[in-house]
Amino acid sequence: xxxxxxxxxxxxxxxxxxxxxxxxxxxxxxxxxxxxxxxxxxxxxxxxxxxxxxxxxxxxxxxxxxxxxxxxxxxxxxxxxxxxxxxxxxxxxxxxxxxxxxxxxxxxxxxxxxxxxxxxxxxxxxxxxxxxxxxxxxxxxxxxxxxxxxxxxxxxxxxxxxxxxxxxxxxxxxxxxxxxxxxxxxxxxxxxxxxxxxxxxxxxxxxxxxxxxxxxxxxxxxxxxxxxxxxxxxxxxxxxxxxxxxxxxxxxxxxxxxxxxxxxxxxxxxxxxxxxxxxxxxxxxxxxxxxxxxxxxxxxxxxxxxxxxxxxxxxxxxxxxxxxxxxxxxxxxxxxxxxxxxxxxxxxxxxxxxxxxxxxxxxxxxxxxxxxxxxxxxxxxxxxxxxxxxxxxxxxxxxxxxxxxxxxxxxxxxxxxxxxxxxxxxxxxxxxxxxxxxxxxxxxxxxxxxxxxxxxxxxxxxxxxxxxxxxxxxxxxxxxx
Amino acid sequence: xxxxxxxxxxxxxxxxxxxxxxxxxxxxxxxxxxxxxxxxxxxxxxxxxxxxxxxxxxxxxxxxxxxxxxxxxxxxxxxxxxxxxxxxxxxx
Numbered sequence: 001x002x003x004x005x006x007x008x009x010x011x012x013x014x015x016x017x018x019x020x021x022x023x024x025x026x027x028x029x030x031x032x033x034x035x036x037x038x039x040x041x042x043x044x045x046x047x048x049x050x051x052x053x054x055x056x057x058x059x060x061x062x063x064x065x066x067x068x069x070x071x072x073x074x075x076x077x078x079x080x081x082x083x084x085x086x087x088x089x090x091x092x093x094x095x096x097x098x099x100x101x102x103x104x105x106x107x108x109x110x111x112x113x114x115x116x117x118x119x120x121x122x123x124x125x126x127x128x129x130x131x132x133x134x135x136x137x138x139x140x141x142x143x144x145x146x147x148x149x150x151x152x153x154x155x156x157x158x159x160x161x162x163x164x165x166x167x168x169x170x171x172x173x174x175x176x177x178x179x180x181x182x183x184x185x186x187x188x189x190x191x192x193x194x195x196x197x198x199x200x201x202x203x204x205x206x207x208x209x210x211x212x213x214x215x216x217x218x219x220x221x222x223x224x225x226x227x228x229x230x231x232x233x234x235x236x237x238x239x240x241x242x243x244x245x246x247x248x249x250x251x252x253x254x255x256x257x258x259x260x261x262x263x264x265x266x267x268x269x270x271x272x273x274x275x276x277x278x279x280x281x282x283x284x285x286x287x288x289x290x291x292x293x294x295x296x297x298x299x300x301x302x303x304x305x306x307x308x309x310x311x312x313x314x315x316x317x318x319x320x321x322x323x324x325x326x327x328x329x330x331x332x333x334x335x336x337x338x339x340x341x342x343x344x345x346x347x348x349x350x351x352x353x354x355x356x357x358x359x360x361x362x363x364x365x366x367x368x369x370x371x372x373x374x375x376x377x378x379x380x381x382x383x384x385x386x387x388x389x390x391x392x393x394x395x396x397x398x399x400x401x402x403x404x405x406x407x408x409x410x411x412x413x414x415x416x417x418x419x420x421x422x423x424x425x426x427x428x429x430x431x432x433x434x435x436x437x438x439x440x441x442x443x444x445x446x447x448x449x450x451x452x453x454x455x456x457x458x459x460x461x462x463x464x465x466x467x468x469x470x471x472x473x474x475x476x477x478x479x480x481x
Numbered sequence: 482x483x484x485x486x487x488x489x490x491x492x493x494x495x496x497x498x499x500x501x502x503x504x505x506x507x508x509x510x511x512x513x514x515x516x517x518x519x520x521x522x523x524x525x526x527x528x529x530x531x532x533x534x535x536x537x538x539x540x541x542x543x544x545x546x547x548x549x550x551x552x553x554x555x556x557x558x559x560x561x562x563x564x565x566x567x568x569x570x571x572x573x
Contacts, residue, residue, distance in 0.1 A: 021544050028547025037565040038556050042549035057546035079532055086495060088569055100532075135566070142566035197515040269493065274532040282538045 004289075007201040007238070008272075009231055010208050011167050012159035013223070015174065017184040018130065018192040019062045019151040026053030026096065027151055033190055037144035039181050043060035045129075045149035052277050055080075057317070060103075060150040060281060063127045064151060064291045067104025069181055070122055078103045078127075078240045080275040086144055089131035097154075111173035113166050116299075119165070120170055121158045128152050140363035153380060159208060165251035171195060171220040174301045180324040187364060188218050195220075198245070199227055201234050209234075210244040214258055223444050226251040230258050300326055310340035319348050323357065328410045331367035332374035338381045346381065350395050354402050371405040372398070380408040390468040393417045417466045426459070426467055430475045433458045444480050445464040452476055508526045 010257060024031050027044035044051045060078075067074055079101040082094040096216055104125035110117050132148035134141050155174075156201070161167045162360055175186040186193045195217050202209035217223045229251075234244055249258040299321045304328070308318040308426045320330045326347065333343045347362070351372065366369045380389055380401070384394045400411045412418050434441050434456055440451040452473065487507055494572045498506065549555075561568040 011554050023546050028542075028545065029549060030546050038567065039552055039565070041552055041555055043555070046555055054539065055544040056544050057541040084493075086493075088572055134572075136571050137573050141571050141573065142563065143569060143571050144566055150545050221552075259517065269489070271493070276533065279535060279537040279540050281541075 006203070007235060008204045008206075008426075009162055010159040010200050010202070010211070011161035011164065011227055012211075013043075013157045013161070013167055013171065014198070015155045015157075015171070016194045017131075017153050017155070017178055018064075019153055019183055020185065020469075021056055021058050021061055021062065021151050023056060024149040025056050025059050025127070025151040029149065031150045035146055035193070037142075038146060040146045041148070046145055047093075050476070053096065053275075055281070056151060057276060059127060059222050061291070061294075062151075063125070063153055064183060064283070065105045065109065065294050066155075066178065066183055067125050068123060068291050068295060069177065070107035070109050070155070071108035072104030072105065072122065072125055074102055074288065075103045075105070077101055077280050079280045080278045082275050083128075083270045083272055083273045085270060087131075088141065089134055090129075090148055091132075091145070093132065094128055096275055097128035098126035100274075109170070109177070111170045113169035113301065116169075118166060120160055123156045123158055125153060125155050140243065142186055147173045159211070160202070164224040164231065167197060167227055168220045168224035171223055172302065175220070180296060182324075188220070188282060191218070195223055196346075197227055198225055199230050199234070201231060201238070210246050212244065212246065212258075213248045214251055215248060215261070222251055222253060225256060225362050226258055229256065234257065247320075265419070267325060299324075299327075306330075307440070309475075310334065310344070312341065316344040316348055319362075320344060323365075325367065326362040326365050329362075331426045332366065333378050333381075336374060336378040338378045339385065342381055342385070343377070345376065350398055351377070353464075354398055357399075358402055360421070371402050372376060376401055376408055383412065387468055387471070388412070388418055389466075393466060416464075426463070426471060427475050427479070429459055429462050430455070431479060432471060433462070434479060441480060444476070482507060482514055 017033075021031050023029060024040075024045055024269050027042050029045055032040060044053060052357050064074060079098065080096050081099040083097045083099070084094045086093050102124045104122070107122035107125060109122065110119050112118075130147050131151040132143055132145040134143050136142075147376050157170075161170065175188075178184040178193070179186045184192060188194070196213055196215050197217060198211045198213045198339040200209035200211035212230060212234070214226045217226055217346070228461050230249065237244055248261045252260050265348060303314075303317045303321045306312050306320065307314060312320070319326075321327045328341060330340075330347055333347075334340045347365075351365075352362065354372070355364065355370070360370055365372070374445045380394060380397055383389050383397075384391070389397065393412070396415075397411050397417065400409060400415070404411065437455070437458075440454060443451045444455075455476055456469050456472045459467050460469070484507055488498070489501060489509060491503075506560065556562050556565060556567060558566040
């Protein structure tokens with residue numbers, strides 16, 4: 001909740017996502033994390049003289065797809081610029097980026113926070129090349145250019161978050177959305193989704209204050225923690241009569257503080273100018289139609305629909321919508337005839353437990369990796385609904401589906417777990433147990449309900465667990481009256 | 482041209498100017514800039530900005546890997562390398 005503060009807070013985020021393309025943005029080198037250093041490089045991404053960049057079509061499509069999903073005005077003409085800076089993470093001494101004509105402008109995104117729906121606006125979304133990675137050790141820096149020239153989409157929000165918590169909530173929802181869109185894997189630890197935050201505080205009504213930028217935030221939780229720390233720090237400075245210096249600060253995860261980065265005094269002057277080697281991109285109507293067609297129901301809308309149409313609880317809907325695969329799977333199961341609430345309960349409960357046991361996750365639901373196809377879960381829940389098996393047997397059958405990769409009916413039949421085999425047989429078994437235990441019968445007749453459990457237990461043992469406890473209960477009632 | 486602007490420009494171009502060179506260039510660069518100023522006299526208010534000299538658009542490449550076979554050669558061209566990294570003096 002809002003900390004007791006006499007200042008107004010302004011937070012903005014700058015997010016970079018690595019697009020899921022096969023190749024880099026301007027050359028045919030593979031775009032792959034974790035390969036041997038400098039194994040995916042060529043004269044283009046190493047900035048050799050005389051080479052020409054050629055724009056990756058798929059990167060452009062994915063960029064527009066994101067821009068559209070974020071409600072941006074889509075550029076009828078997109079352009080690339082050179083952003084000049086001198087640092088060896090890129091060998092050309094400039095980064096090809098977009099400045100005057102980015103692919104998307106004036107977007108917004110809605111997310112859940114504090115029990116309601118909030119909206120954040122985007123200033124712009126642009127495509128650029130990523131830089132290489134460096135390790136600094138002793139007197140030397142080790143450069144790996146595998147990442148140099150990979151496709152990076154930059155999303156800049158307006159400084160309109162009022163609380164660090166909002167920034168965290170937004171980032172989680174945003175991550176989920178780009179994963180649903182299939183444009184980015186959203187892995188913050190590996191850096192395929194990166195986030196810098198800026199924050200300023202001011203007396204209420206006075207507008208933006210002097211901002212600081214915080215870097216090195218590799219989880220959404222750190223974004224919140226770093227912003228909370230930074231806000232407290234700025235408050236202390238202002239309250240003691242000091243001034244905030246505009247600077248970049250690094251989040252130190254171990255110490256839980258932000259620390260000033262040594263930066264050059266002069267402001268950056270990137271001297272942007274149009275990239276002469278890349279002609280403008282002017283999409284035709286067919287391209288825009290294709291982007292429109294590629295849009296999907298976004299996670300927030302889908303969550304709302306699942307709660308409204310199927311009566312799921314917000315927690316259930318959240319759990320299922322977290323992964324697109326899980327949401328698609330859930331809806332497939334329902335389409336095949338399963339009861340929606342039961343299916344949700346099972347996916348969140350027994351199925352989740354089983355997936356965890358065999359080192360899969362809900363993202364694997366509906367894929368080849370997962371033996372529990374939508375059809376199999378539907379059949380299993382159907383048998384449960386028809387009282388062919390009861391809950392405990394259903395759970396055993398579920399485990400067996402994963403272990404043996406067989407249909408649930410086959411497993412139930414092979415194991416002799418079908419409890420509906422013969423109601424008459426079950427009645428005989430109950431009668432026999434009652435005959436063997438006359439005292440228990442008297443107790444039950446006398447109004448003591450406890451011994452019923454004893455009878456049920458005996459029946460379960462006699463039927464090796466297949467009997468439906470509820471059926472046994474009703475037979476006891478029928479036989480004893 | 483202001484001297485400060487000249488020194489910033491030189492720094493951005495990674496040039497170390499001596500005081501004597503800076504003094505000399507101050508006048509020379511100012512004259513060059515004045516010369517460019519002549520272009521500002523032309524009325525271009527009705528022209529869209531030129532961003533590209535070629536009459537071309539939408540030059541795109543399919544997203545198919547086209548691996549380069551000379552990575553080793555490229556790394557070896559660097560003055561220093563180690564474990565496939567290109568090594569340079571520490572820049573941090």
